[in-house]
Amino acid sequence: MIKRVIIRIIKSRLFINFFLKMALKLHNFSYQIAGLLSPEKEPDKLHPKHRIMKYHDWFAVRLQKQWNVLDIGCGNGALSNDIKNKCRSVTGIDINAENIDMAKKKFPGEGVKFICANALEYGFKDNFDVIILSNVLEHIDRRVDFLIKIFDNQNKHKPPILLLRVPMITRDWITLYKKEVGVEWRLDPTHYTEYTLKQIFNEVKIAGLKIESYEIQFGEFYGVVKKKS
Numbered sequence: 442m443i444k445r446v447i448i449r450i451i452k453s454r455l456f457i458n459f460f461l462k463m464a465l466k467l468h469n470f471s472y473q474i475a476g477l478l479s480p481e482k483e484p485d486k487l488h489p490k491h492r493i494m495k496y497h498d499w500f501a502v503r504l505q506k507q508w509n510v511l512d513i514g515c516g517n518g519a520l521s522n523d524i525k526n527k528c529r530s531v532t533g534i535d536i537n538a539e540n541i542d543m544a545k546k547k548f549p550g551e552g553v554k555f556i557c558a559n560a561l562e563y564g565f566k567d568n569f570d571v572i573i574l575s576n577v578l579e580h581i582d583r584r585v586d587f588l589i590k591i592f593d594n595q596n597k598h599k600p601p602i603l604l605l606r607v608p609m610i611t612r613d614w615i616t617l618y619k620k621e622v623g624v625e626w627r628l629d630p631t632h633y634t635e636y637t638l639k640q641i642f643n644e645v646k647i648a649g650l651k652i653e654s655y656e657i658q659f660g661e662f663y664g665v666v667k668k669k670s
Contacts, residue, residue, distance in 0.1 A: 612660025
């Protein structure tokens with residue numbers, strides 16, 4: 442009798458829902474812990490995604506030697522530093538003072554200028570040929586306005602190329618399933634969104650831009666974006 446009751450409880454929808462959500466939350470927790478601890482095993486103390494995904498290379502091969510590059514939301518400066526020999530100059534800007542302090546300490550050599558400021562408010566003296574947004578746009582609430590403004594501050598006759606990288610919500614089934622059952626689904630709780638292909642094309646279009654080419658790697662969108670002529 443007791444055994445039948447236990448089996449009935451285990452098979453009940455309430456029991457299954459509870460442990461299913463617990464399992465999904467543990468999945469999130471393990472992801473965060475792995476991201477926190479794994480850099481300690483890396484020689485350069487960077488997150489292993491830099492090494493495994495090699496996403497710096499995608500940006501580097503699209504640059505030209507005569508170009509000036511602005512890396513908005515440069516974080517720890519690793520990408521800015523890696524592309525400095527592929528172009529004329531690199532300016533890394535981030536609103537977070539801790540990020541800029543880290544970037545300056547980690548990459549103190551010549552070739553990259555690091556600035557702590559809001560990219561939309563800072564008075565840049567020069568125009569840029571390329572703007573990089575690498576896992577930045579998803580942190581912005583009013584993303585279309587943001588895209589419009591970063592181009593408004595540049596040369597109207599020769600607007601920069603935008604190299605864009607954003608995470609996709611369609612990267613795997615479990616992300617969509619988490620959202621469906623009401624469990625935190627974002628890679629980072631500070632993300633305002635994670636994209637479908639339709640969504641990123643729509644936001645870019647509304648901002649008066651066009652995606653010239655794109656590819657998807659590791660569940661992320663990489664696109665070359667230009668101002669509509």
